[in-house]
Amino acid sequence: MDEDSRISAEEKPFQKYILFITSFATFLTSFLGSASNIALPAIGREFNASAVQLGWVTTSFILTSSILMLPFGRLADIIGRKKVYFTGLLLFTVSSCLIVFSKSITWLIVFRIMQGFSGAMVFSTSMAIVTAAFEPGERGRALGINVTCTYLGLSVGPVLGGLLTQYLGWRSIFIILVPFKIISLFLIKFKIKGDWADTAGEKFDTKGSVIYALALFAVMFGFSRLPAFSGWLCLVSGLILGTVFVFMERKTANPIFDFSLVITNRVFAFSSIAALINYAATAAIGFFISLYLQYLKGMDARMAGLIMICQPAAMALLSPAAGRLSDKINPGIIASIGMGITAIDLVLLCLINENTGVVYTAALLVIMGVGFGLFSTPNTNAIMSSVDKKQLGTASGVIGTMRSIGQMMSMSIAMMLLAIHAGTGQISPATYGGLMKAIRTGFLTLAILSAFGILASLARNKRK
Numbered sequence: 001m002d003e004d005s006r007i008s009a010e011e012k013p014f015q016k017y018i019l020f021i022t023s024f025a026t027f028l029t030s031f032l033g034s035a036s037n038i039a040l041p042a043i044g045r046e047f048n049a050s051a052v053q054l055g056w057v058t059t060s061f062i063l064t065s066s067i068l069m070l071p072f073g074r075l076a077d078i079i080g081r082k083k084v085y086f087t088g089l090l091l092f093t094v095s096s097c098l099i100v101f102s103k104s105i106t107w108l109i110v111f112r113i114m115q116g117f118s119g120a121m122v123f124s125t126s127m128a129i130v131t132a133a134f135e136p137g138e139r140g141r142a143l144g145i146n147v148t149c150t151y152l153g154l155s156v157g158p159v160l161g162g163l164l165t166q167y168l169g170w171r172s173i174f175i176i177l178v179p180f181k182i183i184s185l186f187l188i189k190f191k192i193k194g195d196w197a198d199t200a201g202e203k204f205d206t207k208g209s210v211i212y213a214l215a216l217f218a219v220m221f222g223f224s225r226l227p228a229f230s231g232w233l234c235l236v237s238g239l240i241l242g243t244v245f246v247f248m249e250r251k252t253a254n255p256i257f258d259f260s261l262v263i264t265n266r267v268f269a270f271s272s273i274a275a276l277i278n279y280a281a282t283a284a285i286g287f288f289i290s291l292y293l294q295y296l297k298g299m300d301a302r303m304a305g306l307i308m309i310c311q312p313a314a315m316a317l318l319s320p321a322a323g324r325l326s327d328k329i330n331p332g333i334i335a336s337i338g339m340g341i342t343a344i345d346l347v348l349l350c351l352i353n354e355n356t357g358v359v360y361t362a363a364l365l366v367i368m369g370v371g372f373g374l375f376s377t378p379n380t381n382a383i384m385s386s387v388d389k390k391q392l393g394t395a396s397g398v399i400g401t402m403r404s405i406g407q408m409m410s411m412s413i414a415m416m417l418l419a420i421h422a423g424t425g426q427i428s429p430a431t432y433g434g435l436m437k438a439i440r441t442g443f444l445t446l447a448i449l450s451a452f453g454i455l456a457s458l459a460r461n462k463r464k
Contacts, residue, residue, distance in 0.1 A: 035158065068120035088125070097174075147315075
């Protein structure tokens with residue numbers, strides 16, 4: 001495959017607009033995710049919502065976007081990535097406005113589902129558009145900038161979100177994004193030419209999309225319900241539906257996911273597995289550290305948030321350099337080094353206790369940020385550069401899906417360990433011992449996961 005043929009003369013002049021728009025939209029969506037988590041207590045007070053209902057404010061978005069990313073990625077390859085991206089950003093803007101007028105927790109969750117629907121359209125096409133617009137020698141740098149904006153959003157979200165919630169109310173977090181998204185919509189409409197419909201005319205696999213969505217929903221919902229019997233039942237149901245999906249897709253002329261990518265493309269297969277394991281091994285770290293700092297170290301939310309910024313800040317600083325490096329060196333090697341640093345850091349986190357110094361904890365978060373920064377962009381570059389241009393939307397959807405499933409798995413592990421060691425009731429000084437045991441066991445479990453991730457990352461072949 002001649003990768004240079006992906007960039008047409010028409011697309012070249014608009015590269016800077018493409019990178020700016022996709023990176024800016026990535027920043028806004030990641031900012032919204034981290035800022036809305038800070039606002040959950042305020043939302044709970046206004047609507048008198050239970051902890052379960054507040055959990056669904058976040059989970060509804062993750063679930064909806066996860067089950068739709070791969071179908072929308074395939075649809076974008078057929079009808080045009082710019083078209084799907086623009087529609088998704090438009091619906092995301094509309095849903096942000098609707099959330100402001102929520103009169104109950106139920107309506108808020110409904111509008112968050114709508115955001116998840118539109119977010120899937122944005123997430124499944126963003127990486128594909130950047131990959132299509134940049135040549136192989138420049139792609140790592142561009143992807144690095146895009147990923148950096150994700151981490152910047154995660155870094156700024158807790159701080160700015162807390163200030164907005166405190167002084168202007170939680171609705172301000174959603175409304176403040178609207179003018180910026182309108183600007184992005186204008187730039188997409190008038191400054192980006194081309195639509196990148198590389199499989200135009202092929203039939204969209206509706207039946208396969210429905211089976212896939214049901215299977216993934218059952219698996220992810222099952223993870224969220226563990227260790228309850230209903231959780232295991234959903235997991236088994238999801239695996240059965242997933243098996244049906246695999247057999248269906250192998251016999252479909254135009255599947256939403258071409259399994260030959262996994263069978264014949266070693267780089268794509270093992271890079272995707274490495275991404276899944278990496279997110280499963282890291283997503284719960286922030287959750288554990290937040291509990292550790294606020295309950296066991298007695299910090300308030302503002303101080304804990306400032307310390308936790310260390311990790312995404314280190315990611316943001318390192319990602320552009322890691323992206324540029326992955327244009328010159330086998331990205332699989334860089335990603336494997338990053339995964340190794342993550343595994344070592346998780347082992348060190350197993351040793352923390354109530355008397356551990358804050359500086360030591362912050363230093364470990366910085367090291368974690370370095371490990372994840374070295375892994376994320378090079379691994380994304382490896383995945384996106386390993387497929388043909390007609391499969392870029394599918395590959396982008398796979399990356400987003402691996403991230404979401406990994407995050408759900410990680411949080412499920414965390415919640416299961418908390419239930420085992422600290423109980424299912426409210427956390428109190430009487431349960432602090434169990435909480436500390438759950439956190440340390442959690443870090444050990446995540447470290448073991450990272451070790452398997454290193455093996456998956458090293459198993460891929462050399463870059464094409």
